[in-house]
Amino acid sequence: MNNLLETPIEYLKGVGPQRGELLRKELQIFKYSDLLNLYPNRYIDRTRYYKINQLVDSASEVQIIGKIIHIKTVEFGKGKKRLSATFVDETGQMELVWFQGIKWIRENVKINVPYVLFGKINSFNGTFSMAHPEMELLEEHKASLRSAMQPIYPSTEKLNSKGISNKVVIKMMQQLFVETHVLFAETLPTYLVEELQLLPKHLAMFNIHFPKSQELLSKAQFRLKFEELFFIQLQLISKNLIRKHKIKGHPFDKVGDYFSTMYTHYLPFELTNAQKKVIKEIRNDLGSNAQMNRLLQGDVGSGKTIVALMSMLIALDNGFQACLMAPTEILAAQHFNGILELAKPLNINIKLLTGSTKSSERKIIHQELEEGRLHIIIGTHALLEDKVKFHNLGLAIIDEQHRFGVEQRSKLWHKNTIPPHILVMTATPIPRTLAMSLYGDLDISVIDELPPGRKPILTVHRYDSNRLKVWKFIRDEIEKGRQIYIVYPLIQESEKMDYKDLMDGYESISRDFPLPKYAVSIVHGQMKPSDKDEEMRRFSEGKTNIMVATTVIEVGVNVPNASVMIIESAERFGLSQLHQLRGRVGRGAEQSYCILMTGNKLSNESKTRLETMCKTNDGFEIAEVDLKLRGPGDIMGTQQSGVLNLQIADLIKDKDILQLARYHAIQLLKKDPGMEKPEHQKLREVFIALGKKKNIWNYIS
Ligand code: ADP
Ligand code: MG
Numbered sequence: 001m002n003n004l005l006e007t008p009i010e011y012l013k014g015v016g017p018q019r020g021e022l023l024r025k026e027l028q029i030f031k032y033s034d035l036l037n038l039y040p041n042r043y044i045d046r047t048r049y050y051k052i053n054q055l056v057d058s059a060s061e062v063q064i065i066g067k068i069i070h071i072k073t074v075e076f077g078k079g080k081k082r083l084s085a086t087f088v089d090e091t092g093q094m095e096l097v098w099f100q101g102i103k104w105i106r107e108n109v110k111i112n113v114p115y116v117l118f119g120k121i122n123s124f125n126g127t128f129s130m131a132h133p134e135m136e137l138l139e140e141h142k143a144s145l146r147s148a149m150q151p152i153y154p155s156t157e158k159l160n161s162k163g164i165s166n167k168v169v170i171k172m173m174q175q176l177f178v179e180t181h182v183l184f185a186e187t188l189p190t191y192l193v194e195e196l197q198l199l200p201k202h203l204a205m206f207n208i209h210f211p212k213s214q215e216l217l218s219k220a221q222f223r224l225k226f227e228e229l230f231f232i233q234l235q236l237i238s239k240n241l242i243r244k245h246k247i248k249g250h251p252f253d254k255v256g257d258y259f260s261t262m263y264t265h266y267l268p269f270e271l272t273n274a275q276k277k278v279i280k281e282i283r284n285d286l287g288s289n290a291q292m293n294r295l296l297q298g299d300v301g302s303g304k305t306i307v308a309l310m311s312m313l314i315a316l317d318n319g320f321q322a323c324l325m326a327p328t329e330i331l332a333a334q335h336f337n338g339i340l341e342l343a344k345p346l347n348i349n350i351k352l353l354t355g356s357t358k359s360s361e362r363k364i365i366h367q368e369l370e371e372g373r374l375h376i377i378i379g380t381h382a383l384l385e386d387k388v389k390f391h392n393l394g395l396a397i398i399d400e401q402h403r404f405g406v407e408q409r410s411k412l413w414h415k416n417t418i419p420p421h422i423l424v425m426t427a428t429p430i431p432r433t434l435a436m437s438l439y440g441d442l443d444i445s446v447i448d449e450l451p452p453g454r455k456p457i458l459t460v461h462r463y464d465s466n467r468l469k470v471w472k473f474i475r476d477e478i479e480k481g482r483q484i485y486i487v488y489p490l491i492q493e494s495e496k497m498d499y500k501d502l503m504d505g506y507e508s509i510s511r512d513f514p515l516p517k518y519a520v521s522i523v524h525g526q527m528k529p530s531d532k533d534e535e536m537r538r539f540s541e542g543k544t545n546i547m548v549a550t551t552v553i554e555v556g557v558n559v560p561n562a563s564v565m566i567i568e569s570a571e572r573f574g575l576s577q578l579h580q581l582r583g584r585v586g587r588g589a590e591q592s593y594c595i596l597m598t599g600n601k602l603s604n605e606s607k608t609r610l611e612t613m614c615k616t617n618d619g620f621e622i623a624e625v626d627l628k629l630r631g632p633g634d635i636m637g638t639q640q641s642g643v644l645n646l647q648i649a650d651l652i653k654d655k656d657i658l659q660l661a662r663y664h665a666i667q668l669l670k671k672d673p674g675m676e677k678p679e680h681q682k683l684r685e686v687f688i689a690l691g692k693k694k695n696i697w698n699y700i701s
Pocket of ligand 2: 305
């Protein structure tokens with residue numbers, strides 16, 4: 001951009017130090033360019049003029065042409081005055097009122113001269129009135145080059161109370177355009193502007209602030225949204241390219257015995273096509289010269305574990321070690337047992353390392369790892385400790401990615417002189433649009449197919465008042481040999497209360513399902529890990545019928561005989577969590593059920609969540625609804641939401657533009673990875689300037 005646009009905002013005519021201070025504090029407007037990028041929230045159509053007899057009883061803002069025929073000061077109460085005028089057009093009459101600035105208005109307002117009024121309509125006892133209207137002589141109104149649509153800018157209470165009204169902001173903006181309008185150079189390559197028929201930059205900027213018509217406004221919005229998303233995509237994609245060029249990985253070019261033997265002889269089931277496709281994608285990555293950084297998305301139960309194992313076998317075949325990290329001990333143990341079982345015939349050394357691994361065992365693990373005698377290590381955060389050193393780590397797999405931060409990824413990355421390939425697995429489906437924006441620098445694989453023979457889980461919503469019926473249903477299911485989960489919320493802030501709810505629930509369930517006919521397990525966060533494991537084991541071995549738990553069982557746990565999931569206070573859970581919990585059932589051959597229990601009072605948002613759950617089992621569809629309900633920032637956690645501080649585009653509503661921007665960013669970088677061609681010179685300047693301003697994704701470097 002240009003230096004003039006870097007000018008501090010107080011130097012703009014009509015701003016000055018005091019208003020400058022306010023603009024900085026309230027709207028983070030420091031420079032000319034910041035004001036320029038303050039886009040209106042909405043616009044009011046000022047192409048339309050109302051007649052007085054067309055007014056309806058509403059608080060809408062209207063524009064009327066007419067004359068003041070009479071004006072008077074009215075006293076009401078102790079020394080309080082208002083100014084009242086009768087305003088007419090050829091269809092009727094209405095009242096105008098002022099409570100402030102009475103003297104000035106009285107002296108300046110012209111009687112029997114046509115004015116254009118603008119303001120909010122009030123109706124009282126069948127007469128319409130307007131308080132403190134904006135007024136302009138019809139003559140001047142015609143002469144002024146006003147835009148058809150009046151912009152309404154973002155504001156704050158403080159700004160308004162200090163006299164920086166929307167009108168004042170418009171004035172500032174006009175002044176800014178007078179001073180700087182020649183400077184809006186085109187930022188996008190000409191061929192792109194032509195091909196996509198985009199409004200040129202300077203016209204887009206003008207029309208976003210002062211639209212000449214609805215059509216031009218739409219075009220301006222499209223152009224600016226495209227530009228914003230395009231630069232983000234350029235940044236993400238070029239990072240990915242740079243990584244692939246600069247960061248050499250270990251090429252795993254051998255398809256060796258472990259992989260082939262497992263694949264041809266020991267798979268316990270036929271892989272789904274989606275699993276095959278994903279394994280192929282990973283193999284291609286691992287075989288290339290570049291370091292892999294891949295996100296594997298697959299709904300709960302889609303079979304990510306076997307994909308993880310097959311990937312690790314490729315590392316082993318090439319003489320490297322592999323590790324798999326999970327967010328909880330239960331999950332790590334479950335992965336360990338599952339993978340041990342699957343890989344039994346292969347005769348490889350696999351061990352588990354968690355916080356509760358005994359120190360004697362730990363020593364052996366450390367030593368075997370360093371000497372390269374341990375092939376696969378599975379564990380929790382314990383894997384990240386400095387004491388854990390690898391002989392040659394070739395592949396690191398992280399399960400349930402959203403629980404680990406970027407920092408942890410980076411720690412794994414540094415476990416080897418040449419960074420290991422990284423595969424991040426997540427069961428939280430991320431809508432494609434969001435994935436594209438957040439993980440544009442990762443390659444993405446999706447398992448979009450469940451193993452065959454699964455019956456869709458039936459989900460219903462029941463009120464607490466129907467609990468007896470629900471209990472009857474549970475008894476019938478237990479009679480058939482099934483097992484039941486009953487889950488209570490656990491939210492950090494109200495842990496004590498939640499704990500009480502859980503214990504109360506446990507007690508009454510134990511009463512309703514008494515020994516010796518029934519056995520009830522309980523698992524919660526305040527238990528010792530060993531006790532937790534013991535209870536989990538009893539349940540998974542079928543020794544207990546009901547598992548009462550908090551959300552600790554949310555991830556990963558696999559008990560195929562459990563076919564009913566009851567979620568208490570379901571209105572308190574987010575959609576993705578509900579979906580995760582439901583994923584604990586539906587893993588066996590039997591019909592499974594999910595029952596969402598709630599009280600009678602539900603917010604609209606809760607209702608939408610419950611309805612969505614009852615309607616679909618598709619994690620991606622649920623994620624889309626979740627994104628709409630919560631907005632992108634919340635979904636990924638606040639630390640990443642900076643990425644999504646978009647100025648004008650909206651990841652949900654502007655999906656199509658995002659896709660378009662991504663496509664063209666990829667095309668451009670394919671042709672000219674360094675953006676060095678003459679036609680990309682301006683683009684490159686903007687790109688570099690933007691990169692300095694905000695680092696779009698704090699990628700491991
Ligand atoms: P995820 O980790 O993706 O939630 P898992 O890997 O735990 O899923 O697999 C869920 C269940 O499905 C496991 O019991 C697993 O043995 C089984 N499974 C996985 N893939 C297949 C397949 N292709 N055919 C049949 N069953 C499968
Ligand atoms: Mg899993």
